[in-house]
Amino acid sequence: MSTSSAAPGRGGPADPPGERPPMREALVAAAFRLFLERGYERTTVEDIVTLAGVGRRSFFRYFPSKEDVVFPDHERCLTDMTAFLAASPEDADxxxxxxxxxxxxxxxxxxxxxxxVQRYHLTRQVPGLRAYELSVVWRYERALAAYLRGRLSGRADGTLRADMIAAAVVAAHNNGLRSWLRSGGREDPRAAVDHALGLAQAVFGDASGAPVAPRVAGPADVVVVAARRGAPLWQVVREVEAAFGRD
Incomplete structure (x- = not known):
């Protein structure tokens, strides 16, 4: 939920009739080649389409802005996540x-x-991309919260609980994900994320509200972060990252 990163070419609109299938992939590949060579700020959309060998209109057919070419699969992933939640069985926790x-x-x-990993390092270097990334993280969190609000509507604290669980799950996922990205993508990404999500489940329990024993947890694994009411999401995320000593 931090930066999306499926292979360039998945996600986004389907190639229009008559277009060569690799066009979208070519745009992403050209963009990242230039970002690495020249830097993000010094690369223009015109530079990208020239290297990719396509017209300017082709770029904007796939990507509304230069920022969007850095995150080519967010829309597809958000759609998949929303569909997954909508198809949840009634008895699912x-x-x-x-x-x-x-x-x-x-x-x-x-x-x-x-x-x-390449995009992770790029977003660390460009403040504008980091801000864009946070806005996408918020959209994932809202999708989770919307599902939870529907499922927990019978509880007096259902809305509050839904929002807290969604925020915790996103924070847990991103913590484990960034640990993997910092390793250069060499480690198993599932281990760190499963551990972090296990802690979130241990805190919030199952559908009945009963606590669930964490898979692996100890005193040193729990961090409490306080934030004032109304604090912007980016500030809360920054406090969580600082507590874990992470980027």
Whole structure:
């Protein structure tokens, strides 16, 4: 839920009739080649389409802005996640279900480790991309919260609980994901994310509200972060990252 990173070419609109299938992939590949060579700020859309050998209109047919070419699969992943949650069985535990929804995002990252790591470093260097990334994280969180609000509507604290669970699941997923990205994509991404999501489930329990024993947890694994009411999401995320000593 941090930056999406399936292989360039998945997601986004289908290639229009008559277009050569690799056009979208060519645009992403050209963009990242230039970002690495020249830097993000010094690369223009015109530079990208020239290198890709396509027209300017072709770029905007696939990507509304230069920022969007850095995150080519967010829309597809968000759509997949929303459909996954909508298809949830009535007896599915809602906390476990949103954790599984988060794993869909992890799977997207793991499909192309090199691309994921490359983009991770790029977003660390460009403040504008980091801000864009946070806005996308918020959309994932809202999708999870919307599902949880429906499932927990019978509880007096259902809305509050839904929002807290969604925020916790996103934070847990991103913590494990970034640990994998910092390793250069060499480690198993599932281990860190499963551990973090297990802690989230342990805190919020199952559908009945009963606590669930964490798979692996100890005193040193729990971090409490306080934030003032109304604090913007980016500020809360920054506090969580600082507490874990992460980027």
């Amino acid at each position: 809602p906390v476990a279900r949103v954790c599984d929804a988060a794993r869909l995002v992890l799977r997207m990252y793991a499909e192309n480790p090199a691309f994921s």
